[in-house]
Amino acid sequence: MTVQTPLARAEGLGAAHSGTHHFWRQRVSAIALIPLTIWFCITAIALIGADRNHAVVVLARPVNAIAMALFVISAVHHMALGVQVVIEDYVHQEGAKIALLVTNRFFAWLVGAACLFALAKIAL
Amino acid sequence: MAEKAKSPRATRPLSPHLQIYRWPVTMAASIAHRVTGLGLTAGTLLVTWWLVAAASGTDSYDFFSAAARSPAGQLVLFGFVWSLAFHLLNGVRHLAWDLGAGFELRTANRTGIAAVVLSFVLAVAVFAVAYVEKGLRA
Numbered sequence: 001m002t003v004q005t006p007l008a009r010a011e012g013l014g015a016a017h018s019g020t021h022h023f024w025r026q027r028v029s030a031i032a033l034i035p036l037t038i039w040f041c042i043t044a045i046a047l048i049g050a051d052r053n054h055a056v057v058v059l060a061r062p063v064n065a066i067a068m069a070l071f072v073i074s075a076v077h078h079m080a081l082g083v084q085v086v087i088e089d090y091v092h093q094e095g096a097k098i099a100l101l102v103t104n105r106f107f108a109w110l111v112g113a114a115c116l117f118a119l120a121k122i123a124l
Numbered sequence: 125m126a127e128k129a130k131s132p133r134a135t136r137p138l139s140p141h142l143q144i145y146r147w148p149v150t151m152a153a154s155i156a157h158r159v160t161g162l163g164l165t166a167g168t169l170l171v172t173w174w175l176v177a178a179a180s181g182t183d184s185y186d187f188f189s190a191a192a193r194s195p196a197g198q199l200v201l202f203g204f205v206w207s208l209a210f211h212l213l214n215g216v217r218h219l220a221w222d223l224g225a226g227f228e229l230r231t232a233n234r235t236g237i238a239a240v241v242l243s244f245v246l247a248v249a250v251f252a253v254a255y256v257e258k259g260l261r262a
Contacts, residue, residue, distance in 0.1 A: 027222060030215050037212055041205075044174075045250060049258045052185035055178050072171070079168060082161045111168045118172075118179035 022081060029078035036071040043068075056122050065123035072115040080108035149236040156240075157214045160207035167204040205250050210243035 002009065043064060047055050058064060083104045091097040177188040191197045217235050220226045226235055 027219065030219060034212065034216070037208060041208070041250065045253055048254050052178060052182045055185065059175075059178060068175075075168065075171075079161075079165050083165055086158060086162065107165075111172050114172045115168075115175050118175035121179040122175070 022084075026078065026081045029074050029081065032070070032074045033078055036067065036074055039067050040071050059119070060123045062123075065119060068119055069116060072112060072119070076108045076112040076115075079111075080104055083108075148233070149240070150232050153214055153217070153236040153239055156210060157218070160211040160214075163203065163207040164211060167207065170200070170204060202247060202251060206243055206247035209246040210239060213239040213243055213246075 043058070047058060050058070059068065084101060087097060087100045087104060091100055173188055177184040192201060214236075217226065217232075217239060220235075226232060
């Protein structure tokens, strides 16, 4: 039994200090990644054994460059959200937790920036 | 103490008895989802390496290709491809659960086994294509 009023229970952000935002973004990026991952695999398989010039020509095609950019963005987003949950589940010491959560974000941005810059250089 | 040890409570097997505990497939799939997720996080560095090498030039790309074709590279790539396949298939199970579907024990067990089996089939198929169709040699 709770002594809280219904309004008090509905207010605030709960124990996780956030609402359903994280859950929802994780699901949206997951749905986006289903077709993008299949596309990525087909493209990568097609480029097995290809030399650099052929790989660049294929990746520079607008459709491929756009799909690869979307794949990278969705993947690093989904990755940052997923790893965040793992850290929050297993690391309970506050200082270590915050350090790892920050590292997690930096890693995702680093991977995303490097991939997108490389892609821009290939495609443009 | 002796009397206490003989009581039914003390002689009963202790739960969860970790050494003989048989993992339900749903639990194994759940743990594998996390492990493959973390593996794929490391795997993004492979994708980054590939794209940055392609952007950098022929020497960088040849170095990447040689590393990918080496036995160690093939092993890492197989792990990456399998992780991608499993995480994708098991992720679809999670999305179905979010819609409230597939929670029945029989269904959850069957889809769990299907995710494990199909992920290996897909990973082997990708490598079969690479070796047979592309004539790839290590």
